[in-house]
Amino acid sequence: MTGIKAHKDPAMPPPLTVAEGPEWVEALTLLAPDMAHTLLAATRTLYPHDGLPERVYRRVILHFDRMAAMSPAAAQSLAEFVDRVDAAMPLPFRDLSESYRVAVLTSLEESAAFRLVQRSAVRFLYDDVEVWQAFGYEGASVHLGGYAARGFNDLDWLPEPPAGV
Amino acid sequence: MTEYDLDDSGVVVIIGSGAGGGTLAHELTKRGVGVVLLEAGRHLSAEDFVNDEWGGYEMLSWLDKRTASGDWRVARDHPVTPSWSCQVVGGTTTHWSGCCYRLIEDEMRARTVYGDIAGASLIDWPLTLDELEPYYDLAEARMGVTRTNGLPGLPANNNFKVMYAGASALGLNASTGRQAINSVPYDGRPATIQDGFTVTGDKVGSRWSTLNVEIPRALATGRLELRPRSRAVFIEHDAAGKASGVVYVDAAGTRHRQKARAVVLAGNCVESSRLLLHSASSLFPQGLANGHGSVGRYYLRHIIQTVWSVFDKPVNMHRGEIMTGVVDDFVRHDPARGFAGGYYVELNSMGLPTTAAFLDPGWWGRDFAQVIEQYAHMAGMLLSGEDMPQAGNRITLNDELDAFGVPVANIHYDEHPNDLKMRSHGYKTMTAIHQAAGARRSVEAPAYPASHNLGSNRMSAKAEDGVLDGNGRAHEVPNLFIADGSAFATGGACNPTLTIVALAIRQADFMARQMAAGEL
Ligand SMILES: Cc1cc2nc3c(=O)[nH]c(=O)nc-3n(C[C@H](O)[C@H](O)[C@H](O)COP(=O)(O)OP(=O)(O)OC[C@H]3O[C@@H](n4cnc5c(N)ncnc54)[C@H](O)[C@@H]3O)c2cc1C
Numbered sequence: 151m152t153g154i155k156a157h158k159d160p161a162m163p164p165p166l167t168v169a170e171g172p173e174w175v176e177a178l179t180l181l182a183p184d185m186a187h188t189l190l191a192a193t194r195t196l197y198p199h200d201g202l203p204e205r206v207y208r209r210v211i212l213h214f215d216r217m218a219a220m221s222p223a224a225a226q227s228l229a230e231f232v233d234r235v236d237a238a239m240p241l242p243f244r245d246l247s248e249s250y251r252v253a254v255l256t257s258l259e260e261s262a263a264f265r266l267v268q269r270s271a272v273r274f275l276y277d278d279v280e281v282w283q284a285f286g287y288e289g290a291s292v293h294l295g296g297y298a299a300r301g302f303n304d305l306d307w308l309p310e311p312p313a314g315v
Numbered sequence: 316m317t318e319y320d321l322d323d324s325g326v327v328v329i330i331g332s333g334a335g336g337g338t339l340a341h342e343l344t345k346r347g348v349g350v351v352l353l354e355a356g357r358h359l360s361a362e363d364f365v366n367d368e369w370g371g372y373e374m375l376s377w378l379d380k381r382t383a384s385g386d387w388r389v390a391r392d393h394p395v396t397p398s399w400s401c402q403v404v405g406g407t408t409t410h411w412s413g414c415c416y417r418l419i420e421d422e423m424r425a426r427t428v429y430g431d432i433a434g435a436s437l438i439d440w441p442l443t444l445d446e447l448e449p450y451y452d453l454a455e456a457r458m459g460v461t462r463t464n465g466l467p468g469l470p471a472n473n474n475f476k477v478m479y480a481g482a483s484a485l486g487l488n489a490s491t492g493r494q495a496i497n498s499v500p501y502d503g504r505p506a507t508i509q510d511g512f513t514v515t516g517d518k519v520g521s522r523w524s525t526l527n528v529e530i531p532r533a534l535a536t537g538r539l540e541l542r543p544r545s546r547a548v549f550i551e552h553d554a555a556g557k558a559s560g561v562v563y564v565d566a567a568g569t570r571h572r573q574k575a576r577a578v579v580l581a582g583n584c585v586e587s588s589r590l591l592l593h594s595a596s597s598l599f600p601q602g603l604a605n606g607h608g609s610v611g612r613y614y615l616r617h618i619i620q621t622v623w624s625v626f627d628k629p630v631n632m633h634r635g636e637i638m639t640g641v642v643d644d645f646v647r648h649d650p651a652r653g654f655a656g657g658y659y660v661e662l663n664s665m666g667l668p669t670t671a672a673f674l675d676p677g678w679w680g681r682d683f684a685q686v687i688e689q690y691a692h693m694a695g696m697l698l699s700g701e702d703m704p705q706a707g708n709r710i711t712l713n714d715e716l717d718a719f720g721v722p723v724a725n726i727h728y729d730e731h732p733n734d735l736k737m738r739s740h741g742y743k744t745m746t747a748i749h750q751a752a753g754a755r756r757s758v759e760a761p762a763y764p765a766s767h768n769l770g771s772n773r774m775s776a777k778a779e780d781g782v783l784d785g786n787g788r789a790h791e792v793p794n795l796f797i798a799d800g801s802a803f804a805t806g807g808a809c810n811p812t813l814t815i816v817a818l819a820i821r822q823a824d825f826m827a828r829q830m831a832a833g834e835l
Contacts, residue, residue, distance in 0.1 A: 154691070159366040196679040199688060252680065259677070268679055269672075276671035276687070277369055286691025287633055287667035290366035292518045296508030302635035305473040307628045308480040308752065314468065315479065315490050 156282035159290035165279055168208045177212060180219045181228070186211050188232045191244035193271045195251040199284075206278050213274040214267075224266065231263035319351055319540050324574040326351045326540075327826070328561045329581055330547040330590070333406020334815045335798035336581030337525025337533075338457075342823030344538035348830065351540050351573055352530075353563050355582075356403035358543040359526075364409075364516025368668045371515025375410055377402040380723055381585065382713055387728040388761045392676040397726045398616075399764040400583040404543050405526025407583060407766075408812070412513050412638040413494035413522050414661060414699075415460045416809035417451050420444045421648050422656070422701065425805040428648055429655035434731055435703040436613055440804040441776040441785035450817040458495035458523040458816065459502055469498045472509065472635035474664050477626070477694040481752035482642050482660075492641035492661070495523035495813075502528070509635040511664070545571075548719050550578055550594040550603055550795070558603075558795045564719050577794040577826065577835055581819075584614070584768035584801040588710040589724040591772065591782075604789035607779045610772055611710035614726065615806040616765035618700035618737050621663055622745035623674060624754035625689045632664035632694055640696075645744065646808055654736035657808045658700025660745055665695065674760050686758060694749060698741040699767065701808045703731040710771050726765075767811050772801040786825040787818060794835055798822055 158165070168174050175183040190211050218225035235243040238254040246254065258264040275281060282289050291297055319326050327343055329336045332354040340352045356375075365371055376399070383390035383397035390397060401407040421428045423444050426437040455463040462468045468491045471479065475491055482489035496513065497506045507521040520527050533539040544566035551572070553559040558578040564570055580587040588611040592602040602610050640662030647657050665673065667690050674687065707729060712722035730738075746757040775781025778790040787802045789795040798819045800811045807814070829835035 159370065161365050162367050162370050198681055198684050201688075255679075265677075268677070271679075272671050273369070273668075277668045282667055285667055285688055286629070286631070288631075289633075289666065290512075291510045291634075292366050292508070292512060296510035296519070297634035298507070298509040300634070301631060302472045302509040302511075303470060303476070305476045305628075305630060308476050311471045311476060311479040311489075315471065 154283070154286050154288050156279050156288055157290045157294065158279045160293060166209050166212045168205050168212060170205065174208050178215045180225060181211070181215045185228065185232045186215070188236065188242070188244050189214055189228065189267065191251065192235060192255065192267060193275065195248060195255060196268055196271050197275055202281065202284060206275065206280050209278055210271055210274045214270060217270060227263045227266045231267050234258055234261070234263065316534060317537050317540050319349060321571055321573050324559070325349060325576050327577045327579060328353065328573050328575040329579045329798070330561065331406060331581035331583065331586070331799065332404050332525060332530060332541070333401070333581060333583060333799070334408050334525060334812045335800070335819045336579065337405060337408065337529040338816050338819040339579060339581065339798045339823055340539055341529040341533040342820050343826065344533045344536040346823060346827040347538070348827065349538050350533070351542060353545040353547050353561065353573070354404050354541065354543050355546045356401065356543065358404040358541070359516070361516070361518045361520060364518045366510065366512045366515060366518065368515065368666045371512070375401045375403050375516060379717055382723060382725045384725060385708070385728040387730060389728070389764055392761065393764045396764050398585050398768050399766045400768065404530065404541065405524045408524035409516050409526050410514050411812060413496040414638050414810040415455065415458065415493045415495050415813040416659065418444065418447070418807040418809060418814055419646065422805065422807035425656070432655055432703060432733060434705060435733065436706050437704060438775055438780050438804055441774050447817055447821065450821040451813065453820050454813055454817040457528070458813070459497055459504070460493050460495050460813070461498050462493045466501060467498045468492070469494060469496060469507070469636055469639040472639060473630050474632040474662055474694050475640040477630060477752045478640045478642070478662055478696060478748060481748035481750070484751040485747060487642050487644045487748070489640060489642050491639045494636065494639060496636055497521040507636055511633050511635055511637060513637060546719055547590060548721050550590060552596065552598065552603065552792065556598055556792060558792055577796065579796040579798050581798040583799055584771050585710055585724055585726065587797055587799055587801050588771040589712065589721065592710070592712050593721050604782055604791045604795060606791050609780070609782050612706050612708070613704035613770045613773055614708045614710055614728065615702050615704060615770035615803070616728065617767040617769070617806055618658060618698060618702050618734055618741065619762045619767065620738060620741065621695055621697045621760040622742065622749060622757055623670065623693050623695045623760055624749035624757040625686060626692045626694060626753055627755060629691045630694045631691055633666050637664050638662050638697070642748070652740060654733045654740065656701030656733070656737065658698050658737060658741050659808055660741070660748070661697045661699060663695045663697035673763060674758060686756065696745045696748065698745060699808060699810055700737050700741060701806050703733045704770055704805060705729065705731055767800070767806070769800040769803040769806045769811055772797050774802050774804045787822045796822060796826070
């Protein structure tokens with residue numbers, strides 16, 4: 151979208167790998183596939199970027215899975231969230247159209263379970279290097295010499311400020 | 316490294332190695348005083364740091380639980396992390412973005428100049444700007460602040476070009492300002508490579524921190540023993556009511572008692588008040604140095620807020636130093652604005668991960684998605700302004716204990732009407748600047764977790780108005796000092812670190828003089 155290249159710090163763990171087919175759920179350690187699909191539908195509704203591929207949302211769910219595996223309290227909140235969104239309408243959450251999904255999520259906004267899902271979705275989705283690339287955030291720079299010679303002052307659609315200002 | 320005996324009661328024990336504690340350790344050891352520096356965090360180096368916003372946050376931050384109450388939005392958005400600082404050797408100077416401005420005279424005489432504001436507990440500082448100025452000079456030289464001591468300003472980056480265009484269209488005064496970040500090599504440290512990652516530790520070392528400047532030099536004197544991963548949990552006193560030692564827990568979980576000639580707290584405001592409140596005894600039933608009930612009160616966090624705007628063309632605000640821009644037209648107190656005190660508008664950028672997290676923490680849906688997708692076209696600014704001290708805004712102890720047996724702190728904060736008036740004025744100013752540069756959409760973003768924590772053990776001329784005298788010494792305990800921002804009598808508008816450092820250098824002078832005179 152933006153013609154830039156995004157870099158993750160080489161010292162950070164590489165992105166989680168996720169399968170392109172329906173077998174991606176096999177990588178889950180704790181979450182049941184059904185729950186994972188519902189959480190994925192919720193994450194897409196919370197942060198709907200039509201241009202992003204399905205796999206970035208799947209990686210968010212793999213992070214949720216790790217979070218749940220590490221924290222029983224988080225696992226319980228995720229389960230509660232799924233129960234509540236599924237019970238809100240006569241159809242399971244993931245079969246609802248977008249406006250109904252939005253209505254269900256809005257009705258749960260004040261709950262701790264919603265908050266965990268919403269905050270964690272932001273935390274993991276926008277930390278994904280493929281999302282960085284799509285939205286024009288280049289990321290780590292020291293290993294490339296910083297931005298001193300890579301455009302830190304290349305904005306050219308406004309007048310240059312006077313030297314030394 | 317020099318090692319001191321736990322029973323050596325000739326050492327000064329400093330708790331916390333950040334801006335205040337790290338600087339004071341250097342200044343005292345330079346003057347021949349033996350110092351034990353207790354630091355809760357690990358001793359990291361440039362190789363450990365990463366260029367990654369969440370990676371750096373998780374590596375450096377103070378993540379122990381706190382609670383929050385009051386009507387501030389932080390209590391809702393960040394209920395268990397209401398205050399933002401670091402737990403690592405170097406403290407939050409491993410993380411800060413280097414803006415360095417001085418308090419002005421009116422701010423140090425806030426009660427006299429602003430008058431009696433209902434609901435606020437303003438006082439004048441027990442020292443004058445004249446007394447502080449020589450120490451500002453020393454601090455600026457030490458930290459290599461740009462536009463002082465012949466050091467050039469940092470160059471304009473993309474985000475600043477937007478700020479400058481908007482501000483000059485409105486007739487406001489914008490410059491790249493002053494930072495403790497090298498624009499040219501200085502003091503053995505390189506010039507910035509504009510990497511944009513000072514907040515995750517600064518791998519390059521172009522920004523001043525106590526980790527890369529003060530602590531190595533203090534160690535080189537042979538008079539400092541730095542004890543990382545050492546958590547102070549209690550301050551003890553003798554029968555005469557003088558501080559006699561500090562109980563701390565080491566990395567293995569073992570408790571020790573380090574005896575002391577004097578004790579200095581520099582744990583970044585919340586921790587210093589918490590430790591004083593917790594260190595209660597029969598002589599000090601409300602907590603150490605808390606005879607007047609002022610410890611923890613008058614907590615300040617500045618009026619901090621940001622505006623993020625979307626433009627038609629790319630900005631790429633993430634490239635380069637984060638806060639190299641300032642508009643200083645609103646710094647002076649001007650009653651015609653309808654509120655007391657002033658504010659700075661400063662440049663601010665964040666990467667995509669934290670922009671998404673802080674833009675408006677509860678915001679989701681198509682509108683949010685549409686804004687954040689335009690990250691590359693976004694520019695940002697931050698406001699730092701003076702908030703009103705109020706007796707009810709305070710740090711207290713919860714019943715819940717942390718892993719070390721110390722009660723978890725609660726931070727209560729209600730916004731004063733003056734605070735709200737300044738917030739509204741500031742949002743209008745920032746939005747107007749971006750609009751004048753062609754912004755298509757501006758988002759008024761709420762405060763972060765408090766990054767400027769001040770005032771909760773304040774200096775005061777009269778003992779009943781605060782906790783400390785003008786040298787940062789407890790009114791009630793003659794060998795107990797505070798070297799962090801909790802000592803501020805009022806907050807002023809500017810980012811606090813330069814003042815914390817200047818006060819620490821001044822305090823070292825005072826302590827060394829007292830020691831030479833046999834009084835400490
Ligand atoms: C994102 C961000 C950006 C900032 N940018 C700026 C800026 O541009 N300009 C500016 O002026 N300021 C800035 N600040 C604020 C600045 O970081 C602080 O003002 C300054 O670091 C405070 O110094 P301090 O000595 O009080 O505390 P710190 O530097 O936080 O150091 C306190 C140390 O004490 C240790 N400690 C606490 N309790 C204990 C205990 N019980 N036992 C042992 N050790 C303990 C902590 O682990 C920590 O290392 C920023 C802050 C943040 C969060």
